[in-house]
Amino acid sequence: MKDNFIYPAIFSFVDDSIAIEFPDFENCVTQADNMDEVSRIAKDRLALEIYDYQEDDRKLPDPKSFKEYNAAxxxxxxxxxxxxxMPYHRAQIKDVYVKKTLTIPNELNVLGQxxxxxxxQLLQEALREKLNMH
Known part of the structure; x- marks a missing residue:
């Protein structure tokens, strides 16, 4: 299965937001409030669309040429x-859990119980905080 995909996105600057459209996909749209989040939001939306296509065994569309889009x-x-x-985004979408074994002092174990x-849950929260994912 192919892991890396590149598709064109059209950014429309409307009032105080940025509309994001992937013209190769029907109704694949989203929006961002500012330029700082455009890339992340666009990637997340495109990945979700590709994921849905793959889960439904649908053929992904071939991107049209730059000239076709740029002219319009x-x-x-x-x-x-x-x-x-997609491996990164699939992991985000599926929320797969991995078993980890760790050793802690008995005192912490007893007090925790x-x-x-x-x-x-505590380990997940601590890791998210440490990785600035909150």
Missing amino acids: LQPSQSLAYIDVW LNNINFS
Whole structure:
């Protein structure tokens, strides 16, 4: 299965937001509030669309040429190519869990159990905070 995909996106600058459309896919649209989040939001939306196509065993569309899209752009629009690496996005979408074995001091184990601490949840929260994923 192919892992890397590149498709054109049309950015339309409307009022205080940026509309993002993937013209090779029917109704594949989203929006961003500012330029800082455009790339992430566009990648997430494209990855979700590709994931849906793959899950349904549908053939992905072939991207049209740059010239075809560029000629049709309005003054308030721009064209960009968005690439997604699907192994990362599949992991995000499926939320696959991996078993990890760890060793902690007995004192922490006893106190955690007495306080009904969910060790798995605590480790996830700590990792997300450490990785700035909150």
